[in-house]
Amino acid sequence: MAKNVLVAVFSASGVTKRVGEEIARNCGGDFFEIIPEEVYTSADLNWNNSSSRSSIEMNDPSARPAIAGKVADMADYDTVIIGFPIWWGIAPRIIETFLESYDFSGKTIIPFCTSGGSGVGRSDTALHKNVSSDVNWKKGVQINRPDSKRIRKWLAEVL
Numbered sequence: 001m002a003k004n005v006l007v008a009v010f011s012a013s014g015v016t017k018r019v020g021e022e023i024a025r026n027c028g029g030d031f032f033e034i035i036p037e038e039v040y041t042s043a044d045l046n047w048n049n050s051s052s053r054s055s056i057e058m059n060d061p062s063a064r065p066a067i068a069g070k071v072a073d074m075a076d077y078d079t080v081i082i083g084f085p086i087w088w089g090i091a092p093r094i095i096e097t098f099l100e101s102y103d104f105s106g107k108t109i110i111p112f113c114t115s116g117g118s119g120v121g122r123s124d125t126a127l128h129k130n131v132s133s134d135v136n137w138k139k140g141v142q143i144n145r146p147d148s149k150r151i152r153k154w155l156a157e158v159l
Ligand SMILES: Cc1cc2nc3c(=O)[nH]c(=O)nc-3n(C[C@H](O)[C@H](O)[C@H](O)COP(=O)(O)O)c2cc1C
Pocket: 010, 011, 012, 013, 014, 015, 016, 017, 045, 046, 047, 054, 055, 084, 085, 086, 087, 088, 089, 090, 114, 115, 116, 117, 118, 119
């Protein structure tokens, strides 16, 4: 297993956070929650309203919601596991904010998602463009529950 792992997650309603915490526990990694400067309200998350904040952001590929707080020292980590909920088939734009906020050169990035049913789809390949080409970008997986047995098996494969 790799030694210095950071598990960084964005979670609007707690599902991805619970999975990410379980991943961090099982790999001995540090945990960082990607918290928006402006936290999403339930009205913001309403996908039935085309004028809701999430709908507007997801319709705008250049949207980069601001993040409150920073990873203390990204240079400490050689592997970053990034978790996010699927929004409209891809990762929320704030994940792009996160990827564009640090230098990931030479690091391994391992994405995972939670969703209401969609698989990881093109969400991880769509993100790959946000980091430098020397990042070892692993294929993303969907992990919807903090199932430690499944998580340990997956970590043994990817780390
Ligand atoms: C704005 C929005 C869009 C979503 N779009 C999808 C989708 O396209 N496919 C899907 O399976 N789930 C979709 N979901 C459901 C979330 O991916 C799912 O509930 C996720 O586990 C929530 O994680 P969280 O609690 O960490 O925020 C969407 C949720 C929101 C709020």
